[in-house]
Amino acid sequence: MMAWVFGSLLFWAAAWALNVRLSRLSAPWVRFFVPALFGMTVIIVWEGMVRGFGVNPVLLPAPSAIAATFVGEIPTLWGDLVQTFFKGALSGYVIGCTAGVLTAIAVDRSPFLQRGLLPVGNFVAALPIVGMAPILVMWFGFGWQSKAAVVVVMVFFPMLVNAVEGLRASETMQRDLMHTYAATPGQGLRKLRLPAAMPFIFNGLKICTTLALIGAIVAEFFGSPIKGMGFRISTEVGRLALDMVWAEIVVAAIVGSAFYGAVALAERVITFWHPSQRG
Amino acid sequence: MKSVLAILTVVVALVGFWYAACVPMNIHEAAMQAQRAGEEVTPAEAPERRHMGRISLALKNTGLWSTVFSQERPQLPAPHQVAQEFWKTTWGMIERGRAFSKRSLILHGWITLSATLLGFAFGTALGIVLAVSIVHSRAMDMSVMPWIIASQTVPILAIAPMIVVVLAALSVDDIVAKGVISMYLSFFPVVVGMVKGLRSPDAMQMDQMKTWNATRAETLWKLRLPSSTPYLFASLKVGVAASLIGAVVAELSLSSNGGLGARLLAGSYYGQTVQIWSALFAAAALAAVLVWAIGVAQKVTLKRMGFAQ
Numbered sequence: 001m002m003a004w005v006f007g008s009l010l011f012w013a014a015a016w017a018l019n020v021r022l023s024r025l026s027a028p029w030v031r032f033f034v035p036a037l038f039g040m041t042v043i044i045v046w047e048g049m050v051r052g053f054g055v056n057p058v059l060l061p062a063p064s065a066i067a068a069t070f071v072g073e074i075p076t077l078w079g080d081l082v083q084t085f086f087k088g089a090l091s092g093y094v095i096g097c098t099a100g101v102l103t104a105i106a107v108d109r110s111p112f113l114q115r116g117l118l119p120v121g122n123f124v125a126a127l128p129i130v131g132m133a134p135i136l137v138m139w140f141g142f143g144w145q146s147k148a149a150v151v152v153v154m155v156f157f158p159m160l161v162n163a164v165e166g167l168r169a170s171e172t173m174q175r176d177l178m179h180t181y182a183a184t185p186g187q188g189l190r191k192l193r194l195p196a197a198m199p200f201i202f203n204g205l206k207i208c209t210t211l212a213l214i215g216a217i218v219a220e221f222f223g224s225p226i227k228g229m230g231f232r233i234s235t236e237v238g239r240l241a242l243d244m245v246w247a248e249i250v251v252a253a254i255v256g257s258a259f260y261g262a263v264a265l266a267e268r269v270i271t272f273w274h275p276s277q278r279g
Numbered sequence: 280m281k282s283v284l285a286i287l288t289v290v291v292a293l294v295g296f297w298y299a300a301c302v303p304m305n306i307h308e309a310a311m312q313a314q315r316a317g318e319e320v321t322p323a324e325a326p327e328r329r330h331m332g333r334i335s336l337a338l339k340n341t342g343l344w345s346t347v348f349s350q351e352r353p354q355l356p357a358p359h360q361v362a363q364e365f366w367k368t369t370w371g372m373i374e375r376g377r378a379f380s381k382r383s384l385i386l387h388g389w390i391t392l393s394a395t396l397l398g399f400a401f402g403t404a405l406g407i408v409l410a411v412s413i414v415h416s417r418a419m420d421m422s423v424m425p426w427i428i429a430s431q432t433v434p435i436l437a438i439a440p441m442i443v444v445v446l447a448a449l450s451v452d453d454i455v456a457k458g459v460i461s462m463y464l465s466f467f468p469v470v471v472g473m474v475k476g477l478r479s480p481d482a483m484q485m486d487q488m489k490t491w492n493a494t495r496a497e498t499l500w501k502l503r504l505p506s507s508t509p510y511l512f513a514s515l516k517v518g519v520a521a522s523l524i525g526a527v528v529a530e531l532s533l534s535s536n537g538g539l540g541a542r543l544l545a546g547s548y549y550g551q552t553v554q555i556w557s558a559l560f561a562a563a564a565l566a567a568v569l570v571w572a573i574g575v576a577q578k579v580t581l582k583r584m585g586f587a588q
Contacts, residue, residue, distance in 0.1 A: 116285030134547030
């Protein structure tokens with residue numbers, strides 16, 4: 001059994017030595033290979049330690065056990081994903097972000113309201129809003145609607161703050177130019193200020209991807225139908241079936257990264273002109 | 280001064296909206312109680328009312344509007360009800376000399392705060408150490424940094440119940456279990472901010488250190504760490520808010536020993552909406568005080584260090 005421990009430690013040492021050496025190179029493939037090797041090392045050391053020391057699977061299941069559960073339980077995991085992500089998080093995300101941007105546009109003509117909304121929005125964005133979950137579950141029931149409502153409340157203020165700041169991002173010179181073109185306020189908004197706000201809006205959209213998933217999962221801890229990632233996590237923890245919990249976490253990690261990646265991709269396409277996208 | 284007025288306007292508008300929302304939210308319950316008391320309600324029968332929308336029912340029973348702000352278990356408590364409950368469970372408890380009784384928000388706030396601060400302190404320390412090693416080792420930078428950035432997109436809070444249960448099985452103290460989650464949440468913003476901060480000295484300044492024949496340790500102490508301070512404070516603000524959220528969510532799974540999260544959960548089990556809202560406001564107040572305290576420390580420190588504000 002000790003062979004597992006020593007073997008994994010040996011692999012760690014070898015991989016680290018290789019990484020130290022590789023990191024001095026500047027070939028493009030190194031940028032992907034080094035982190036990939038590091039991730040693999042973590043998994044191998046984890047597996048080796050769990051097997052070598054015979055760690056109780058109730059405390060920490062081995063990666064191989066998690067992978068086996070993941071493959072074996074794909075239908076359940078998919079059902080949970082649809083319930084939590086596509087129904088709860090995504091619909092809440094769309095509603096909340098749209099509402100945030102529309103509110104920002106609505107107060108756009110009033111600098112007075114903007115000056116009031118920015119500090120309040122910033123303050124609310126720092127609060128533990130996820131605590132609203134029990135109230136919203138009480139109002140909207142156990143279904144996905146209450147999860148979407150939690151997500152709406154969570155993403156609204158970060159989105160509003162970013163959109164308001166974005167709409168102020170165009171320079172005086174540019175606005176003067178629109179004025180000399182005799183552009184109406186609507187035209188100024190569409191052709192100058194909304195495009196100029198896009199980097200800020202996408203910043204908000206990216207922050208909100210993580211918030212949306214967290215909101216939907218945590219809201220399920222307060223009550224849900226018998227599916228959903230948060231429901232599965234809290235019940236399987238109660239049954240001490242940690243391999244299933246880890247499988248859900250893997251799903252959450254994949255979905256979270258994919259969601260973020262999709263928004264980042266959209267940003268690349270839409271704000272192609274921005275310096276940060278032209279590297 | 281002008282922005283104070285603007286902020287006040289927005290806050291007053293929000294409170295006004297809240298009061299207005301109480302009418303349709305609580306009208307069904309109000310109608311039920313009025314009917315029991317023998318008053319006239321339109322429509323008179325409960326089954327008919329059940330299928331009516333909140334707003335149309337509210338419009339047909341304008342006489343009931345005065346009762347929606349003082350119900351025992353409202354769907355949406357009015358702001359003054361929440362304020363009363365908040366006052367009763369904080370200052371009222373102090374006045375009666377029971378500041379740390381089970382019903383006092385001060386006790387629950389303290390339980391949450393201590394876990395938050397413990398986790399925040401360890402998370403910050405760990406984050407700074409990791410950032411220093413990332414800046415000094417190219418291998419660390421290339422292998423760890425992409426994972427740290429990727430892990431920001433993962434809903435980390437989801438694993439809170441599992442960490443709590445595993446640590447409980449190892450018979451660790453509750454406060455440590457909550458602290459671990461707080462630490463985990465505050466750690467990422469600190470690493471990301473500090474790596475940026477430690478790299479913020481420009482090439483000219485680094486060259487200057489080189490001409491003085493400074494060692495790497497001296498460069499770290501005398502140039503890199505001082506110039507990273509503004510970045511550190513910015514991430515501390517994010518980190519402390521995240522750490523509080525971590526402690527509150529951890530208390531959902533560790534509710535036996537109290538804490539604001541436990542109050543939220545208990546309130547949602549027993550339909551005590553006023554209690555939920557006052558716990559929520561306590562958490563909000565705690566977050567505001569923590570962020571404000573770091574803001575003050577930031578102002579004082581940066582001023583004494585000579586950063587232009």
